[in-house]
Amino acid sequence: MFPYPDGYTDLATTYMLINSVLNWPNACYSFYDRTANKISLLSDSGTYFVGSVTPGQTSTLQNSQCTLNGNGSSVTPSGNSLTINVALTFTGAFGGAKNIYLNAQDSGGLE
Numbered sequence: 001m002f003p004y005p006d007g008y009t010d011l012a013t014t015y016m017l018i019n020s021v022l023n024w025p026n027a028c029y030s031f032y033d034r035t036a037n038k039i040s041l042l043s044d045s046g047t048y049f050v051g052s053v054t055p056g057q058t059s060t061l062q063n064s065q066c067t068l069n070g071n072g073s074s075v076t077p078s079g080n081s082l083t084i085n086v087a088l089t090f091t092g093a094f095g096g097a098k099n100i101y102l103n104a105q106d107s108g109g110l111e
Helices: none
Strands: 011-019 028-033 038-042 049-053 060-062 066-078 081-090 099-106
Touching: 011 081, 028 066, 028 081, 038 060, 038 066, 049 060, 049 066
Parallel strands: none
Antiparallel strands: 011 028, 011 099, 028 038, 038 049, 060 066, 066 081
């Protein structure tokens, strides 16, 4: 959930990184564009997004760490908060303890 004092409509993008360290190559790193209503998944190299899905739609994205399922994902705006549920399945090679890092940017590019 991303609470924001100016209201969820001022949030432009949100980011979620799942990895053992704060580093995006070889991680499960997703990006939500609120205006486009699309969730993207970063490539293994961390240099480009492998594609995007619309939450609730039947499509998937995959890198070597995880698969993102659009059908199980959802976005719920409410008051000043934006709740994003990303349906992820992790590969066996990506096992072990992981951290979840979240970041959001408003329409002015501020975090």
